[in-house]
Amino acid sequence: MENQVQEKKAPRIVLPGEFIDDLKGRKTNAGVYIQDDKAYSQVVGVPRVGIYEVSVVPLSGKYIPAFSDKVIGVVKEVEISGWLIDINSPYMGFLPLSEGVEEYVDARADLTKFFNRGDIIACRISRVTKTKSVQCSMRDMMARKLNGGTVIKVTPSKIPRIIGKNGSMINLIKEGTGTEISTGQNGYVWIKGENQALAMEAILTIDKESHMPGLTEKIEKMVGGKINGTQE
Amino acid sequence: MGHKSDIKLIVDGKRTDGRTVDQCREVTMEVNVIPAADGSAKVGFGSTVALASVYGPRELFPRFMQESDTGILRTRYNMAPFSVDDRKKPGQDRRSQEISKVMKHALEPVLFLQEFPKVTVDAFAEVIQADGSTRVTGINAVSLALVAAGIPMSHMVTAVSVGKADGELVTDLNGKEDNFGEADMGFAMVHDTGEVTLLQMDGELTLDEIKKLLDMAQTACGQILEKQKKALRDFYVKRGE
Numbered sequence: 174m175e176n177q178v179q180e181k182k183a184p185r186i187v188l189p190g191e192f193i194d195d196l197k198g199r200k201t202n203a204g205v206y207i208q209d210d211k212a213y214s215q216v217v218g219v220p221r222v223g224i225y226e227v228s229v230v231p232l233s234g235k236y237i238p239a240f241s242d243k244v245i246g247v248v249k250e251v252e253i254s255g256w257l258i259d260i261n262s263p264y265m266g267f268l269p270l271s272e273g274v275e276e277y278v279d280a281r282a283d284l285t286k287f288f289n290r291g292d293i294i295a296c297r298i299s300r301v302t303k304t305k306s307v308q309c310s311m312r313d314m315m316a317r318k319l320n321g322g323t324v325i326k327v328t329p330s331k332i333p334r335i336i337g338k339n340g341s342m343i344n345l346i347k348e349g350t351g352t353e354i355s356t357g358q359n360g361y362v363w364i365k366g367e368n369q370a371l372a373m374e375a376i377l378t379i380d381k382e383s384h385m386p387g388l389t390e391k392i393e394k395m396v397g398g399k400i401n402g403t404q405e
Numbered sequence: 406m407g408h409k410s411d412i413k414l415i416v417d418g419k420r421t422d423g424r425t426v427d428q429c430r431e432v433t434m435e436v437n438v439i440p441a442a443d444g445s446a447k448v449g450f451g452s453t454v455a456l457a458s459v460y461g462p463r464e465l466f467p468r469f470m471q472e473s474d475t476g477i478l479r480t481r482y483n484m485a486p487f488s489v490d491d492r493k494k495p496g497q498d499r500r501s502q503e504i505s506k507v508m509k510h511a512l513e514p515v516l517f518l519q520e521f522p523k524v525t526v527d528a529f530a531e532v533i534q535a536d537g538s539t540r541v542t543g544i545n546a547v548s549l550a551l552v553a554a555g556i557p558m559s560h561m562v563t564a565v566s567v568g569k570a571d572g573e574l575v576t577d578l579n580g581k582e583d584n585f586g587e588a589d590m591g592f593a594m595v596h597d598t599g600e601v602t603l604l605q606m607d608g609e610l611t612l613d614e615i616k617k618l619l620d621m622a623q624t625a626c627g628q629i630l631e632k633q634k635k636a637l638r639d640f641y642v643k644r645g646e
Contacts, residue, residue, distance in 0.1 A: 186638060188552065189552055189557075189558040189560060215557035232641055233444065233554060237520070263461070263462045304474070305521075
């Protein structure tokens with residue numbers, strides 16, 4: 174997917190209502206609607222026409238939670254039996270006590286000793302109902318509390334570009350700036366380390382120019398490093 | 406309308422600003438002019454300028470307004486106090502409430518709001534300079550701002566005003582034609598499908614004239630749609646350079 178962006182010419186951009194491709198029995202994903210067996214775009218974005226699927230990667234828009242998404246969240250409220258999590262979406266996430274803590278917790282216990290208001294966590298979306306009630310879970314390999322650092326906001330659809338092929342782009346920034354970085358599919362990026370400002374700048378540049386050619390070189394120059402082992 | 410005046414609106418086939426009868430004023434469009442908004446646009450038809458911003462989808466309060474199976478669209482049309490010659494009293498009045506409502510109905514059919522249950526998309530159209538056709542300029546601006554905000558839409562909405570001045574049918578009325586002409590018609594459509602989403606008329610027209618005006622409006626909408634698309638493409642392609 175990523176090497177398409179590496180091409181030197183700017184990719185095609187579709188606008189809402191523009192014809193993308195004949196469906197020919199393929200599936201559609203986000204950003205596409207079907208009419209008379211033809212796929213049209215719902216949003217402004219870059220079309221991805223694959224063998225099995227037609228979709229559009231949007232260039233703007235809010236994060237809408239989906240099952241099994243890995244997200245970075247900020248604890249907004251401590252409730253009686255869980256926590257309300259801000260997941261950069263119009264919908265709040267709820268982290269129930271049973272999904273948040275492994276050990277047995279007495280009903281009268283003070284939940285702030287596990288997660289308090291303002292804490293940053295990496296978690297996974299474990300349930301989304303039709304009416305968009307969202308449940309989060311810490312029962313996952315990657316789920317953890319993120320101590321210190323800052324959270325920045327980027328366009329959710331740009332996260333794969335920030336990570337890069339096999340994590341090439343994010344490793345480049347991590348090594349170049351000496352920071353720890355964790356990304357969530359909801360568009361929150363957590364950064365901690367000595368050169369936070371530079372890492373932030375690099376990530377915001379990717380967010381702004383993700384669909385333009387020559388981005389990798391620009392970031393390499395910015396953080397002073399090279400992507401090794403990838404065929405560019 | 407209704408005003409009697411000695412002003413000649415059309416002389417030798419030329420209108421007060423030198424246009425021919427079926428010509429639009431110079432159209433300027435700019436996308437994402439307000440960084441704090443999720444999407445915004447500035448659209449000018451001659452000296453009529455409207456600024457639109459879209460926020461959302463975002464949480465909807467008061468809670469009783471929430472719909473559990475779909476999102477809602479809220480629109481607000483407002484004229485700035487300095488947008489007209491005499492100072493306009495600030496705030497919503499009967500006229501702007503009506504326009505807010507028709508604007509909502511003009512844009513709602515193209516939005517996939519069912520993808521966002523319980524939340525709202527808020528669209529604001531602020532007229533900062535008024536010289537006729539403000540509601541259609543507002544609709545054009547909000548349509549662009551909705552696209553820029555990444556709200557899923559089936560098509561873009563395009564709007565234009567048509568009418569009758571000095572006995573001639575004209576496209577894109579300016580302030581004088583609006584006030585002293587015989588009729589004006591606000592028109593919005595989904596140009597790709599031919600669906601009409603706004604049709605308002607004030608004044609006197611024969612059935613034949615209405616039919617002709619609808620044709621003229623459709624042609625003009627086609628041209629304006631191209632300009633809307635160009636404004637969006639320019640923004641997203643140039644942003645990276």
